[in-house]
Amino acid sequence: MNCQKIEEHLRENPGAPLPRELQEHIAQCPACSLLWREQQALNDILKAFPQVELPAYLGAKALSRLEGRQRVSGKKLLEPGWLTLAAPAMALIVAFTALVMRYEYSHQYADIPNRSVSVQNQGNNNAAPGSVQNKPSNILSQIYPVWPSDQDVVGREDLTIMASLYPDHPGKVQVLLDDIDVSAGSTISRQHIFYDPKSLGAGEHMVRVVLQQADGSYQTASWSFYLLEEPS
Amino acid sequence: MPEKQRLEFEEVLDKYGQKLFNLMLRLTGNYHWAQDLTQDVLLIAHREYHKFRGDSDVFTWIYRIAVNHHRRQARKMRVRSWLGFEDVSSEVLSTDITAADPAESSERTKVVARAVSALPEDFKETVVLHYFQDQSCEQIAKIMDCSEGTVKSRLWRGRKILAQKLKGYISETGV
Numbered sequence A: 001m002n003c004q005k006i007e008e009h010l011r012e013n014p015g016a017p018l019p020r021e022l023q024e025h026i027a028q029c030p031a032c033s034l035l036w037r038e039q040q041a042l043n044d045i046l047k048a049f050p051q052v053e054l055p056a057y058l059g060a061k062a063l064s065r066l067e068g069r070q071r072v073s074g075k076k077l078l079e080p081g082w083l084t085l086a087a088p089a090m091a092l093i094v095a096f097t098a099l100v101m102r103y104e105y106s107h108q109y110a111d112i113p114n115r116s117v118s119v120q121n122q123g124n125n126n127a128a129p130g131s132v133q134n135k136p137s138n139i140l141s142q143i144y145p146v147w148p149s150d151q152d153v154v155g156r157e158d159l160t161i162m163a164s165l166y167p168d169h170p171g172k173v174q175v176l177l178d179d180i181d182v183s184a185g186s187t188i189s190r191q192h193i194f195y196d197p198k199s200l201g202a203g204e205h206m207v208r209v210v211l212q213q214a215d216g217s218y219q220t221a222s223w224s225f226y227l228l229e230e231p232s
Numbered sequence B: 001m002p003e004k005q006r007l008e009f010e011e012v013l014d015k016y017g018q019k020l021f022n023l024m025l026r027l028t029g030n031y032h033w034a035q036d037l038t039q040d041v042l043l044i045a046h047r048e049y050h051k052f053r054g055d056s057d058v059f060t061w062i063y064r065i066a067v068n069h070h071r072r073q074a075r076k077m078r079v080r081s082w083l084g085f086e087d088v089s090s091e092v093l094s095t096d097i098t099a100a101d102p103a104e105s106s107e108r109t110k111v112v113a114r115a116v117s118a119l120p121e122d123f124k125e126t127v128v129l130h131y132f133q134d135q136s137c138e139q140i141a142k143i144m145d146c147s148e149g150t151v152k153s154r155l156w157r158g159r160k161i162l163a164q165k166l167k168g169y170i171s172e173t174g175v
């Protein structure tokens, strides 16, 4: 009974001292005593972890650079240029990413409350991404934004728009960027959508993909991203 | 940005710049990546600052931007890594001296940093905010937009994992 109280105390009041009754308990309960001392030691180890200095270029002078919306980098971990791969390779990537995303969407967004992701799958298909339906003929395609992801911040070198359709969508697809129909300039297949914006200003942008389903219903997914102004 | 806001924002940078960088460093476990992400967060905060009108305190606001930005980037990184574009592990374990995290000056801090950065994302966020950034569970709940109970349970699970992983150092303290 008291053993439970120790764990409860540790969980509910991290870092707090032990009330007298529980002190009395650990004095005679080796298991709780160990748990308590272990957590105390962990607490000390974590609290003693050193802080690191802010690199100088991010400090005092950052504001004037921010005002120019410039992003400088010591060394970029994400090297640009990977998007220039050949189209067939890209198709494979998107197909694979779609599978990954199916998992990610159901998994990750479930945990973030009040998020404004609007990957609405309208129409008469109520299945969540990743769920299984029994009659293949009734499965309607879902739209999976691949790149940029919702509310992403991207540099110009990373700018392309990709979405994946799963299962295959044989019908009509419309791609809109900031409410302008860019379908004609997009590469659209039964599984993928690519669009490379040629001239897009820095700032917030919205992508919307509309699928017309075989049953005449529409499905829409919309997501937004922010394009950074890079130093010229 | 009007002069008054500019001064305010400068103060925000002064006050939270280093904390933000340390937050990103412990979340990513990578010195370079943390610099890039800190910079992104400052850019976003600068762009959005005029919209911030004190419905929460500025600290909660900027930390929320930071945590969300890290989540998105970590997810992107995982995808790229799965696709074979980035070998994240080799970058993280790079022997390049400029990539070294200055906090990892001893074997112990190195092991602690790695153990923390290997935690599942939401446990890691809570552990980092609580232990390395001195945030109360109530504050963390505001930053992460969840209940205090959720924070406590994530923190507890994170602590249990860490107690296992850092057993060696814990027993050194005489436990």
Ligand SMILES: [Zn+2]
Residues within 6 Å of the ligand: A002, A003, A004, A006, A025, A029, A031, A032, A033
């Ligand atoms: Zn006990």
